[in-house]
Amino acid sequence: MISSIAELISDRIGTMPAGERRAAQTLIANYPLIGLKTVAEFSAAAGVSSPTILRFVSRLGFQNYPEFQSALQDELAAQLQSPASRTLNPASPSGAISPMLEATLDNMRETFRHLSDRQLADIAARLAERRGKTFLIGGRFTDPLARYMAAHLAIIQPDVYHLAGQESIWRDRLIDMGKRDVLVIFDIRRYQDSLVRFAETAHQRGVQIVLFTDQWLSPIARFARHVIAGRTAVPSAWDSSAALFVVAETLIGAVTRQLEADSAKRIRDLEGLR
Amino acid sequence: MISSIAELISDRIGTMPAGERRAAQTLIANYPLIGLKTVAEFSAAAGVSSPTILRFVSRLGFQNYPEFQSALQDELAAQLQSPASRTLNPASPSGAISPMLEATLDNMRETFRHLSDRQLADIAARLAERRGKTFLIGGRFTDPLARYMAAHLAIIQPDVYHLAGQESIWRDRLIDMGKRDVLVIFDIRRYQDSLVRFAETAHQRGVQIVLFTDQWLSPIARFARHVIAGRTAVPSAWDSSAALFVVAETLIGAVTRQLEADSAKRIRDLEGLR
DNA sequence: GGAGCGCTGTATCTTATGTTACGTATTTTG
DNA sequence: CAAAATACGTAACATAAGATACAGCGCTCC
Numbered sequence: 202m203i204s205s206i207a208e209l210i211s212d213r214i215g216t217m218p219a220g221e222r223r224a225a226q227t228l229i230a231n232y233p234l235i236g237l238k239t240v241a242e243f244s245a246a247a248g249v250s251s252p253t254i255l256r257f258v259s260r261l262g263f264q265n266y267p268e269f270q271s272a273l274q275d276e277l278a279a280q281l282q283s284p285a286s287r288t289l290n291p292a293s294p295s296g297a298i299s300p301m302l303e304a305t306l307d308n309m310r311e312t313f314r315h316l317s318d319r320q321l322a323d324i325a326a327r328l329a330e331r332r333g334k335t336f337l338i339g340g341r342f343t344d345p346l347a348r349y350m351a352a353h354l355a356i357i358q359p360d361v362y363h364l365a366g367q368e369s370i371w372r373d374r375l376i377d378m379g380k381r382d383v384l385v386i387f388d389i390r391r392y393q394d395s396l397v398r399f400a401e402t403a404h405q406r407g408v409q410i411v412l413f414t415d416q417w418l419s420p421i422a423r424f425a426r427h428v429i430a431g432r433t434a435v436p437s438a439w440d441s442s443a444a445l446f447v448v449a450e451t452l453i454g455a456v457t458r459q460l461e462a463d464s465a466k467r468i469r470d471l472e473g474l475r
Numbered sequence: 476m477i478s479s480i481a482e483l484i485s486d487r488i489g490t491m492p493a494g495e496r497r498a499a500q501t502l503i504a505n506y507p508l509i510g511l512k513t514v515a516e517f518s519a520a521a522g523v524s525s526p527t528i529l530r531f532v533s534r535l536g537f538q539n540y541p542e543f544q545s546a547l548q549d550e551l552a553a554q555l556q557s558p559a560s561r562t563l564n565p566a567s568p569s570g571a572i573s574p575m576l577e578a579t580l581d582n583m584r585e586t587f588r589h590l591s592d593r594q595l596a597d598i599a600a601r602l603a604e605r606r607g608k609t610f611l612i613g614g615r616f617t618d619p620l621a622r623y624m625a626a627h628l629a630i631i632q633p634d635v636y637h638l639a640g641q642e643s644i645w646r647d648r649l650i651d652m653g654k655r656d657v658l659v660i661f662d663i664r665r666y667q668d669s670l671v672r673f674a675e676t677a678h679q680r681g682v683q684i685v686l687f688t689d690q691w692l693s694p695i696a697r698f699a700r701h702v703i704a705g706r707t708a709v710p711s712a713w714d715s716s717a718a719l720f721v722v723a724e725t726l727i728g729a730v731t732r733q734l735e736a737d738s739a740k741r742i743r744d745l746e747g748l749r
Numbered sequence: 750g751g752a753g754c755g756c757t758g759t760a761t762c763t764t765a766t767g768t769t770a771c772g773t774a775t776t777t778t779g
Numbered sequence: 780c781a782a783a784a785t786a787c788g789t790a791a792c793a794t795a796a797g798a799t800a801c802a803g804c805g806c807t808c809c
Contacts, residue, residue: 218756234552237511240797250758255798266797277551278508299595301725302587306580313576315503317485342626345619352616353713416504422497423522430504437728439627447717451575454711492776492786514767524788529768540767541795 205276207232209261220249221257233273240266300436305443308432312444324411324427325455331358333381338364338371340396343387343442346449353453357460357467368395380407388419389433389440400424413445479550481506483535494523498531507547514540574710579717582706586718598685598701599729605632607655612638612645614670617661617716620723627727631734631741642669654681662693663707663714674698687719
């Protein structure tokens with residue numbers, strides 16, 4: 202079983218002529234980046250001519266050079282997306298509690314690695330400035346996240362609404378939305394048409410959209426002002442929303458901090474109502 | 476000091492027009508591989524036109540697309556060669572995000588450290604054996620978790636009900652509950668009296684209770700057959716339910732695996748209903 | 750030592766990629 | 780609300796990339 206191109210090469214390097222072997226060695230030495238550059242650069246680095254490089258990739262079984270590059274990229278993508286943080290982070294006692302947990306922790310690290318302070322601060326600021334109303338909605342599995350966020354935000358500021366129930370109900374709420382308002386949408390695979398249509402209409406009305414989605418980006422990203430892409434892959438039949446959940450909590454915390462003064466009073470008032 | 480292109484982007488993403496922002500978001504979401512592909516592929520992935528991609532890289536300060544790609548490759552090369560640099564987002568070593576994330580990750584490790592495989596398996600088995608009905612309910616902030624779990628369980632097996640709405644409504648549902656049934660309750664501080672009363676009554680009727688709570692244990696623990704205690708402390712004004720969320724997802728996965736055969740057919744049937 | 754085979758590089762060709770110009774649509778500003 | 784400015788996409792262009800044909804050279808085997 203040969204899974205990586207590197208293995209494929211070391212498997213066949215014995216049967217290669219001298220020039221192609223140099224190509225193979227050069228590629229292995231700086232794997233896989235040289236393979237992503239142009240044939241000319243690759244050939245120069247290996248000290249052979251362009252056709253030799255092409256014969257080399259052809260011998261590996263690829264039809265042409267771009268196909269070879271795509272294979273390298275896919276391999277790299279897989280590597281980057283499930284980081285070897287297990288080897289780097291022996292924090293968890295190798296009890297191997299659950300691959301599920303490990304994957305989830307990885308997802309969170311990766312999600313936040315692609316998420317800058319700046320970006321979160323911008324979104325938090327937008328949610329905190331109370332020029333208009335805040336609406337939240339989610340898909341089949343992610344609507345609970347919208348509810349969770351709404352439950353918190355509604356406490357520290359007014360005019361926070363979770364859109365629930367039948368499609369026709371929240372679609373009618375569009376009438377209340379305008380330029381000053383913010384719409385927070387949660388949408389991961391499989392993306393829901395109804396949500397996309399809803400987002401599009403809201404966007405046309407000038408509503409600013411904050412989208413929580415997965416790394417493949419819901420089509421709603423087209424209309425979104427801010428996009429948060431969370432990793433969702435776990436060894437399970439379902440995708441995981443845990444990373445998005447944590448981002449949501451982080452955002453809630455940031456907004457709360459920004460509204461410190463206001464929200465403190467508001468919370469006291471609410472307590473009084475009990 | 477800007478060292479990586481990702482930082483550069485998140486630094487300027489605020490000042491970009493819509494189309495270029497989509498390009499930026501797409502790149503960040505699958506960083507950096509899309510940037511290594513052709514302009515055409517990049518533009519297709521982002522849902523914009525090729526010139527927009529070029530204007531985007533131009534705005535980042537690159538003379539042309541190849542130069543931009545080279546920069547990405549160099550960055551990738553450095554990353555691959557020194558795996559230690561694969562730490563968290565170096566952009567925010569001491570930002571507002573990290574403490575929150577770190578605390579959350581710690582919470583999860585701690586939560587699972589006190590949670591044996593055996594315990595999870597027992598609960599999953601109980602949820603999977605379909606002798607009776609499964610009810611789920613949560614408190615003010617945790618009800619979304621109950622919804623999330625219900626949304627998944629309801630797909631792989633029948634007779635799963637989330638108790639929502641006014642207290643009087645779900646209190647009346649007690650009439651339907653008996654010895655064969657399971658009640659999953661989420662309750663963290665500040666514990667809700669209504670939930671405690673509800674749990675007590677259910678317990679008296681012989682319902683088996685699975686409790687998700689925080690490390691200080693809701694009073695409901697008295698009546699619960701299984702107790703899952705998650706860490707909730709984070710540097711924020713709010714408690715974090717993230718650890719409980721991950722446990723819930725793990726359980727969902729475990730139950731799904733146990734019902735593999737049945738649920739697969741059920742899911743196919745459901746798809747057919749669309 | 751000579752003939753045959755195979756590997757390699759130069760030069761040419763073709764493809765498709767990045768680039769640019771321009772008209773339209775959209776947003777912003779007075 | 781109007782006008783200006785900006786942004787976006789379509790389409791044509793130039794360039795640089797990968798692919799191919801062919802000739803030279805070295806090696807091996809008779």
